[in-house]
Amino acid sequence: MLKLYSYFRSSASFRVRIALNLKGLPYEYAPVHLLRGGGEQHLTAYRLVNAQGIVPSLQENDLTLTQSLAIIEYLDEMYPERPLLPKGALDRARVRAVALAIACEIHPLNNLRVLNYLKNVLNLDQTACDAWYRHWIAEGLASVETMLLDDPRTVRFCHGDTPSLADCFLVPQIFNAQRFNCPLDMAPTVMRVFETCMSLPEFQRAAPMLQPDAEK
Amino acid sequence: MLKLYSYFRSSASFRVRIALNLKGLPYEYAPVHLLRGGGEQHLTAYRLVNAQGIVPSLQENDLTLTQSLAIIEYLDEMYPERPLLPKGALDRARVRAVALAIACEIHPLNNLRVLNYLKNVLNLDQTACDAWYRHWIAEGLASVETMLLDDPRTVRFCHGDTPSLADCFLVPQIFNAQRFNCPLDMAPTVMRVFETCMSLPEFQRAAPMLQPDAEK
Numbered sequence: 523m524l525k526l527y528s529y530f531r532s533s534a535s536f537r538v539r540i541a542l543n544l545k546g547l548p549y550e551y552a553p554v555h556l557l558r559g560g561g562e563q564h565l566t567a568y569r570l571v572n573a574q575g576i577v578p579s580l581q582e583n584d585l586t587l588t589q590s591l592a593i594i595e596y597l598d599e600m601y602p603e604r605p606l607l608p609k610g611a612l613d614r615a616r617v618r619a620v621a622l623a624i625a626c627e628i629h630p631l632n633n634l635r636v637l638n639y640l641k642n643v644l645n646l647d648q649t650a651c652d653a654w655y656r657h658w659i660a661e662g663l664a665s666v667e668t669m670l671l672d673d674p675r676t677v678r679f680c681h682g683d684t685p686s687l688a689d690c691f692l693v694p695q696i697f698n699a700q701r702f703n704c705p706l707d708m709a710p711t712v713m714r715v716f717e718t719c720m721s722l723p724e725f726q727r728a729a730p731m732l733q734p735d736a737e738k
Numbered sequence: 739m740l741k742l743y744s745y746f747r748s749s750a751s752f753r754v755r756i757a758l759n760l761k762g763l764p765y766e767y768a769p770v771h772l773l774r775g776g777g778e779q780h781l782t783a784y785r786l787v788n789a790q791g792i793v794p795s796l797q798e799n800d801l802t803l804t805q806s807l808a809i810i811e812y813l814d815e816m817y818p819e820r821p822l823l824p825k826g827a828l829d830r831a832r833v834r835a836v837a838l839a840i841a842c843e844i845h846p847l848n849n850l851r852v853l854n855y856l857k858n859v860l861n862l863d864q865t866a867c868d869a870w871y872r873h874w875i876a877e878g879l880a881s882v883e884t885m886l887l888d889d890p891r892t893v894r895f896c897h898g899d900t901p902s903l904a905d906c907f908l909v910p911q912i913f914n915a916q917r918f919n920c921p922l923d924m925a926p927t928v929m930r931v932f933e934t935c936m937s938l939p940e941f942q943r944a945a946p947m948l949q950p951d952a953e954k
Contacts, residue, residue, distance in 0.1 A: 618805065
């Protein structure tokens with residue numbers, strides 16, 4: 523049985539929830555509240571699962587996997603039905619590059635511990651924090667837009683006519699952007715793919731507000 | 739023929755140089771100066787190669803690949819000799835997780851455009867910029883240290899007795915840490931693996947100061 527340690531708002535957790543749904547794999551949901559009591563991810567009980575103290579972690583039997591991209595690649599290797607990566611090496615590289623353009627160029631700059639550093643160490647006010655957030659979203663999504671727009675392999679989804687690993691990364695990033703009221707009109711291809719994804723139940727069911735630990 | 743668009747100090751470029759050397763693949767070195775004239779990566783000539791305007795890019799025939807991890811996975815799929823990923827899915831996930839703990843948790847916070855934002859937009863002085871840099875190195879490497887220390891699969895290298903994709907990521911990050919005089923004594927396992935890697939010519943030849951575009 524698969525067990526996912528997740529926080530409803532964590533976009534890295536969201537990526538893995540989408541992948542699990544696309545694969546049709548049932549899993550147990552283990553909530554880890556990133557804010558309550560200084561962050562449950564830092565508690566010893568969770569550190570025994572994931573020494574890094576970050577979500578998500580995926581447990582299969584007694585083994586723990588970390589890092590959303592590594593987890594999704596693992597799922598794709600172990601459960602090859604409904605593949606999340608295309609067959610050819612060049613196409614696989616392209617799908618991974620889109621995912622990494624989000625995972626390495628956008629998300630790390632806007633996660634909780636970075637925002638905490640901006641507020642608590644650099645003493646930035648909310649306006650400056652929001653400007654930071656929107657700057658990296660705008661720059662990063664413009665870059666992803668170019669990757670998608672310029673390539674005929676972008677069809678209904680980031681790559682072709684079926685969802686791939688890249689879509690698992692794109693959708694949570696757009697949720698974050700919307701939550702912080704970031705302008706998204708400069709990324710029409712990204713948004714078209716996002717809407718297509720969100721028409722599917724596998725993406726819908728993975729959304730933050732539908733998770734057992736969701737809060738208003 | 740493979741052609742690598744690279745900047746000697748770019749640690750993402752450094753990762754790919756190591757992988758190419760470990761695979762024994764010759765390549766043409768195309769320098770892209772990230773500082774000169776506002777950054778050659780932004781010039782139209784380079785944007786035609788890589789629309790995102792970042793290094794590295796790898797060209798094979800007329801095809802361009804971006805994102806260091808996607809490039810290295812591609813090389814490993816196309817040139818399977820001297821594999822950079824182990825055979826089993828669990829082991830592969832572990833190697834990728836170590837690489838991603840560096841690629842997603844440390845490096846994105848300390849790259850050139852982030853440091854430029856800290857200086858030019860947030861008006862941080864050098865002391866505050868250095869503290870930022872060292873904070874994410876210290877936190878991130880402590881995490882990588884835990885991943886390596888707690889796992890019997892760490893042997894001479896991050897995973898086993900031969901270099902893997904994880905080592906391609908670890909070594910450039912340590913070069914960066916040393917350049918900014920970050921303390922590294924809290925990560926003895928990381929440093930032991932680093933020293934082992936640096937005893938090999940494939941890693942040595944990839945070092946920044948040995949590249950054709952190196953500057954003092």
